[in-house]
Amino acid sequence: MPAGIRVTVSFPRPPVCPIADLSERAGTTVEDVSTSVSVDGDPVTEFLVDADAVPDDYEHDPVFTYTDRHLYRVCHGAETTCPCTTLGEYDTPVDRFHAAGGDLQVVFHAREFDDVQAIVGEFRSRFDDVDIERLVRAPTGTSARDTVFVDRGRLTDRQLEVLETAFDADYFERPRGATAQELAADLGIAPSTFTEHLLAAQRKLLGDALDTDD
Structure with a gap:
């Protein structure tokens, strides 16, 4: 190539x-x-x-x-x-x-x-x-x-907000700096909604990183 x-x-x-x-x-x-x-x-x-x-x-x-x-x-x-x-x-x-x-x-x-x-x-x-x-x-x-x-434009505004909030709070560290319930409360959304947006954002960005068609 x-x-x-x-x-x-x-x-x-x-x-x-x-x-x-x-x-x-x-x-x-x-x-x-x-x-x-x-x-x-x-x-x-x-x-x-x-x-x-x-x-x-x-x-x-x-x-x-x-x-x-x-x-x-x-x-x-x-x-x-x-x-x-x-x-x-x-x-x-x-x-x-x-x-x-x-x-x-x-x-x-x-x-x-x-x-x-x-x-x-x-x-x-x-x-x-x-x-x-x-x-x-x-x-x-x-x-x-x-x-x-990585094309951040593929993320919705809400997905980007959730991802940035999780990253800033060391959510991806071990041990985690905050729980999904705590971050969802900070954003004023349900924990299930927080998880849904986070998973969608991660899938889109990983699709770019792995060069898939997702």
């Missing part, structure tokens, strides 16, 4: 995306995707999809058929804006595309966090509801470090 930062971004039903559009219309998942540039300099997207899933009124003809799968090639005009053409404006390798039900997930690599900020900023200016799901820094050189970016 290239050194740098691996970024996972999702786009709920992007308005201009051939693979997301076909995944919704065909009721299938599209994962075998590649991008390139045509001789005219316009971005090109190629993708494989099960032949039986493609609707009869699909406007593109396959350029090749592999037994039971069609290969499609879509050339984007110079003014077309979709996630893959946006990424094409930056010198960043794409790890994978995943389209299902009209939604698109893209995993790409950036060299530095400044590059991530620039790309994400461009995404947010072009697409509504774009979600930065995960940032993971790859180890470099001989270092065994594997730094993970």
Whole structure:
């Protein structure tokens, strides 16, 4: 895996995306995707999809058929804006595309966090509801470090308040600095509610740390 930062971004039903559009219309998942540039300099997207899933009124003809799968090639005009053409404006390798039900997930690599900020900023200016799901820094050189970016934005305000309260009170130390009942009373909530929020927050943060899809 290239050194740098691996970024996972999702786009709920992007308005201009051939693979997301076909995944919704065909009721299938599209994962075998590649991008390139045509001789005219316009971005090109190629993708494989099960032949039986493609609707009869699909406007593109396959350029090749592999037994039971069609290969499609879509050339984007110079003014077309979709996630893959946006990424094409930056010198960043794409790890994978995943389209299902009209939604698109893209995993790409950036060299530095400044590059991530620039790309994400461009995404947010072009697409509504774009979600930065995960940032993971790859180890470099001989270092065994594997730094993970934890997205605190996944927590609700209440979950973050409960987590910070528990941490400040040494709830995670042994012996504990306070009980769940004491901290729940400080927050004015029931102990069961405190535990529910704490477990939900921990699960979200551990999902980031362990690089899972939860």
